[in-house]
Amino acid sequence: MQIQTATLGYPRIGKNREVKKALEAFWSGNIESESLLQTIQKVEESNWKTQLEAGIDYIGIGDTTLYDHVLDWTFRFGLIPERFQQLSGLERYFTMARGKEGIPALEMTKWFDTNYHYLVPEIAESTLPSDFSDFLERVSRAQKILGKRAIPIVLGPCTLLRLSKLSLNIQQAVSKLIPLYINLLTELKNLGVEEVQIHEPALVLGDANSWKEHFHKVYQSLSLVGIPLHLVTYFDDLGETYPWVIDLPVAAISLDLTRGRNLELIKTYGFPPNKRLGAGIIDARNIWQIRSEKVIPILQEIVETLHGTSLHIQPSASLQFVPYDAKREKRLPSPLRNVLSFAEQKLQEVVFLARTIIGENTKIEQEIIETSWNKFEEFNPANQSVQERLKTLKTDDFQRSLSYGLRLDSQISLPLFPTTTIGSFPQTSEVRQLRMRYKRGELSQSEYEAAIDVQIAESIKLQEELGLDVLVHGEFERTDMVEFFGQQLSGFAFTENGWVQSYGSRYVRPPIIYGDVVRTAPMTVREFKVAQSLTEKPVKGMLTAPVTILNWSYPRMDISKSEQAFQIALALRDEVADLEAAGAKVIQVDEPALREGLPLKVERWNEYLSWAVDAFRLATAVAQPQTQIHTHMCYCEFGDIIKDIERLDADVISIENSRSNNQTLREITEGGYSHQVGNGVYDIHSPVVPTTEQILQQLRTGIANLPVKQIWVNPDCGLKTRRWSEVIPALKNMVEATKVLREEANVTVK
Incomplete structure (x- = not known):
């Protein structure tokens, strides 16, 4: 041989x-x-x-x-949608990837069950000659x-x-x-x-x-x-x-x-x-x-x-x-x-x-x-405390004390079509330098926190001026939505050079889960308190959910993924309770990787979805009925797991919907989803600033598919990768479009 x-x-x-x-x-x-x-x-x-x-x-x-390698082959074979055919060379290539004024990019979704995103080819009769040079x-x-x-x-x-x-x-x-x-x-x-x-x-x-x-x-x-x-x-x-x-x-x-x-x-x-x-x-x-x-x-x-x-x-x-x-x-x-x-x-x-x-x-x-x-x-010895907590979990630990319909009236009062963002704001060079200087020891913890608080204050002021209804603190202290939490949990390790590609120029350093996961102190409460002290409007507490932390990390191989997810969920459960005690009326627990972790063969779905949904519920069910739980999912297909998404029992889900041509929204509607939905009204992965009319058109599509009382208004993902010069006019147009919609509905803004 x-x-x-x-x-x-x-x-x-x-x-x-x-x-x-x-x-x-x-x-x-x-x-x-x-x-x-x-x-x-x-x-x-x-x-x-x-x-x-x-x-x-x-x-x-x-x-x-x-x-993206899928885009490369789409390009080489001349499978160019008509809207890109008047362009050529790298301009055509990058417009297919990122879009430009008046030309939306190709849809982006996950490459099988990985955290890599590929650009979805659109194959029609009209193509161009292939070029393999x-x-x-x-x-x-x-x-x-x-x-x-x-x-x-x-x-x-x-x-x-x-x-x-x-x-x-x-x-x-x-x-x-x-x-x-x-x-x-x-x-x-x-x-x-x-x-x-x-x-x-x-x-x-x-x-x-x-x-x-x-x-x-x-x-x-x-x-x-x-x-x-x-x-x-x-x-x-x-x-x-x-x-x-x-x-x-x-x-x-x-x-x-x-x-x-x-x-x-x-x-x-x-x-x-x-x-x-x-x-x-x-x-x-x-x-x-x-x-x-x-x-x-x-x-x-x-x-x-x-x-x-x-x-x-x-x-x-x-x-x-x-x-x-x-x-x-x-x-x-x-x-x-x-x-x-x-x-x-x-x-x-x-x-x-x-x-x-x-x-x-x-x-x-x-x-x-x-x-x-x-x-x-x-x-790497075992942590007995978290293992004992897992052994003593009860059914009540996985469910809110009141059902969605019963708890809804006790939650915050907001105008029709409430506006918000997904959580992060631009990570400018100034913000990155702050983190780098703190990491190098050039800033003390108090100096670093004071500088971050200035960024938070500016973002709160901006959001109030724009007229958003539910605010965020901007996540300026966070390098990455998974890394940030892993750095504060035992059982995680972090690399200096462990970068991998998520899409395009977006790279991440997945944490390494090497031991039992335990929260040793509050992780997000300080920044939430700072932000909430600056406004009368509700500020969201911002967390990353257990399955996303797990799927966007390199997991242990000696215990099951479900056990690791439950350990992370217990840590987040304690954080939810602390945020609530600090006055948070809205807590967003992002779970974009839920679908990503779905096994590639349908016969294995039920087992995975059972523990994955339970992990989210374990993290969030501790919240009181009056606390509104949000989650965010993006760049995945929902139609075939919509009942499982509803079983998460989040009060509001925000979704990517702009690149999918409203397919995600239709899947939610056809699945009979009964909770509130923020159908992402513009594509944050493109530098193009959407017009008020474009956003209004997206919102009207939402009204055609969902009851008015279920609809929230938000971008389709976080804004950390964008520039302020793109973010501010886009959010301004989003708010203006919402005002038009409210007027059409004869609703007076409170």
Whole structure:
């Protein structure tokens, strides 16, 4: 049996966030496009060399992107919606991503069950000619550096269609794409490429079996080009599609062995001896070092099952979901740092496992791994107090003392169509400098808090001048909606350089949950008190909900996600009680990642939704009936889980609705949702300032879909990434549109 190593993609942001800095400099007009493209080139070539030096045999290339890899392929194939066709080059590309005056951007949503966002293609009859020149140039450069190790990564046609909005039927869309892919593969063959990775993660979705005919048609056609195809799947198992997927005319198939039951499927149905198996045994989405005593037996079992089939040992997916290098984290305790595995460490693990399976002596390396884990377990004892609280939970701990209908009249009195924002205001360079100076010790805690209070006071004054009804303190003290809370909870660790891409130039540093989670002191009460003291209007207490904190962190692997969510919920429950005692009449507990964590197969939904919804209820049910609980969700589909969202029992939910063309709002309406809804009236991810008329049109759509008394007015997400020069006129127009609507409804503002 031939055993080699491979990768399916790599972090693409630069070790020092070079891509983000170059993008934002380009957008602000400080650098030219040539400089931006040179930065991308340097980052990707550095990535290739790192993988080459690690000893990887076959290196996936071509996944580096200016903004989003799905947008890249939409662009290359000429699948350009009509509203962008009068533009060209980078202006067209970035307008599709971010929009501009009079041209809304493509919708954005989550990439399967990850926290990465992709731009949703819109495929219609009207398209432009394809242009693969940038990709082919990238492949040519990679071949000069890597030789035959360079394996181009292409987003598969069926996955591209499955994730798109189509204005033509599936058969027509498949027929439209097949010639484009044939042309691409032919060009790659002419470059001397000996294999192409075609990524088809849609094969793990619950409805993949209904696409069987399309997959057969596509791959029968593509196989005729005569270039070996490597069909790559990840994020879950193939399920009932396995028997026919392994018969597709491809040279290799990659399976995720860290999620689902692909190993069981291999043992049940076998694996074709004429195909190579890509064994995704290194989890590409967590940051924990492998436990060799668990992983090696699985690989040995696979080898015994394959009976001579060649094997590639590799990460389960692209490594874009983890940071670059754990060795850079000098401030983490060594027992923790030594069991972390970022992208570079995962390359080493891939090579180590391959050497082990072929019989090379890796005994010393195995002993080092085992010793690291033993030291970590000594460093990380259990917290008995939180474990006892979990054991003594009762049914009443998960439900408000009064139902929604009964508690509604006791809550704050507001005008029709109450206006608010989602929570954050612009994180200006001044605010970022404040945090940096405090972190470096240049400001004392009292000096830092006084400076933050000035920002809070200015934001409260602005909101009152604009005429908003429910105010926020602006979250100037928060770097990130998850990191901020994790920094104040035991059991969390934080990196200095652990950045990963969320979308475009938006990067995050997910916290690491390594131990039991306990709140040791109030986390948000001081800032709430400052803000509320400055106004007679209600100010929202602002929290991030348990499932979002969990899903946007790297979780522990030794206990269940549900137990971790409940530990976080107990900490937030104490914070809700403290905010309420401090006078908060409105508390927002944001849960944007609820849908994101939904398993990719429907049969696993109920188990997940049961504990995920219960975690939110555990955090919020402590609130008194007169306290209004809000939540916020964005960039996801609600229709099929609307009853579970209602079971959260939040009084008000604010949603992203502007990029989805009101689809989210319609799903809520059709689902019979009975609580109050803020249907995001403009897209905060675009620098375009919406007009009063545009917002009014969005609000009128809301009235057409929901009873008037259920409607709130707000942007579709937080405003931290925007500039004040964009935020102020947008909110002014939002308030003006609301006034018009109130007048139309013959309502006098209180």
